[in-house]
Amino acid sequence: MAHGPSSSFKNPVVNWLDQRLPIFTMIQKEYGVFPTPRNFNYFWNFGAIAMIMLVTMIVSGIVLAMHYTPNTNLAFNSVERIMRDVNFGWLIRYIHMNGASFFFIAVYIHIFRGLYYGSYKKPRELLWMIGVVIFLLMMATAFMGYVLPWGQMSFWGATVITNLFSALPLVGQDIVTLLWGGFSVDNPTLNRFFALHYLLPFVIAAVVFLHVAALHVTGSNNPLGVEPKGPQDTLPFHPYYTVKDSFGTVVYLAIFAAFVFYAPNFFGEPDNYIQANPMVTPPHIVPEWYFLPYYAILRSITFDISIPFTGLKLIEAKLGGVIAMFGSIAILFILPWLDTSPVRSARFRPIFKKGILAFLVAFFLLMYVGAQTADAAWHLGGLEIPLVYVGQFATLVYFGFFLSLPFVGLIEKPLPLPASIAKPVLGGGASAAGATAKPMEKA
């Protein structure tokens, strides 16, 4: 941050404020003239979009919390009261309900962009890891939020997922009791989930701040994965990327709005419009779509892991599934050190590029398998392929992608990298265009 009166603003009030608390200087530095690679494609919109979705979720969520009652006898009806009797309650609730899905869509694309263009590599390892923390916090928040309407899928989803922790040795059952606040999913569970669901978004906002702060230390990666070498490679964030992010965000919001107004229950489960009943188990318990790949990984471990020929069980199938599921996220933390290639962008990495496409296919395959019943199968002619095998295969590809990265980096011959960003973008004859660009109009 700037020291002393480094900048002066025309507006005397702004000037007075800025000399005492340099927020305007900071905004100018971080969002006005901030040097940003000139070659972003539209994948780079999704960070801003995710930010807008977080704000949307917090604002709509606070309004919902004003009308919601976290009590097992009242929760379901209080949500229906929001839908029927609160002014524009249906709108706020559908925004929040679909907003969760669209927040995850944005974040999944954002993560995939990071993977594809190698944004996790040095010097952005910590930036990436903070991002994975945000992702984990989002998953916890979304899971607890889904429990709040206290429908059948809320209740049974909560029961299934919290029960997973019981597979952990020694402390498992205690963790489950702690999560439940009792001996089954009940009123104490609902109360603590509501409290945490209200708390965690603000924790996410704080971690997002760290994510952005870390980003502004290293600067953004870009589709070429080549660091900017001078002002000819960058543009001031404003107006170039403010306008581009605004355009992308509004297009995304239009798709979001189309679902809110014309297909608000598209991502939902009919069972969640039935009030929770601990005595009736739904025939098919599925988590929300954004958890399906991990749910499929969990269910893919159908076998115990034991020491051969001794019959000694090391890891039971249930624990194995839980380890695989958490491992599928945890592996993202060490990704910066798994990938040994110095080249960032998949554009210049022929083997990695094939690998990440296989990973993408595996991810969607897992999402599909996760939505099916455990005994479902594909019928190809006379051939019957149990989907659990498909899930196991996709799980193998998922982990195989990450675990092969150290070797891929060693054997892969990267394509020649461009000398700088400006070269391929402007076709060689690059002038120092970034330097001549207009700075932000001063307030």
Added chain:
Amino acid sequence: MRRLRSLILAGLVAVAAAAPAVASEEMEYPKNEWSHGGVTRGFSNIFGTFDRKALQRGFQVYKEVCSACHSMNLLSYRNLSALGYNEAEITAIAAGYDMTDGPNDEGEMFTRKGVPADHFKAPFPNEKAAAAANGGKAPPDLSLIVKARKGGEDYIVALMTGFEPAPAGFTVPSGGNYNKAFPGHVIAMPPPLSDGGVTFADGTKATVEQQAKDVATFLAWAAEPNLEARHQMGLKVMIFLIVLAGILYAAKRAVWADQH
């Protein structure tokens, strides 16, 4: 070119991510035409409104047939104004029910006539009573039934018209009825509708099919009473966002003009 490809790729990923896989071995129900577009069918009719006549007929079917066993606890008589009834008609409908209220200043519960602000009167005092009178399982509340079943309105129609003799070799346990649309095909509910079982005030012929469609329309409205408001606001919001996106795209082109 490369920018375009990235844009298309980003779009594809978004679309693929937005299409969650659906379970495979579900029952399919014949699709009907709904003027409101179908509550659970996305993007079916973005201008859809409920058929008021069908809503009133459907309410009549509920009132005269379904309500003998099924509650609709989330609805109030005042909500019926959305069906096209005026205040006097709603007051008269509500007054047709006796409500238990109280305690009064003497501490006694008392009975009074229903008013529009009352919730629909349930056929049984509590769920246990409903279960006891219906072979051990309470008939489900119908307030949200269209959103709570896969297939929505089409499921309701298929169920109402799905009663038929069991195929050879299929044993229906006592107290059960065969229904081709019900999961498992054995349903405790006896066929509720019959041709001419109700007499519609507007002269519509009350076939089982007609009653089924009307009551499905009514139940769709009950599950999603704000559908029309949602469709109307959606149109404005979509126009606003699309125009704004157009303006921003033009602004983006203008700002970037010196960089391409």
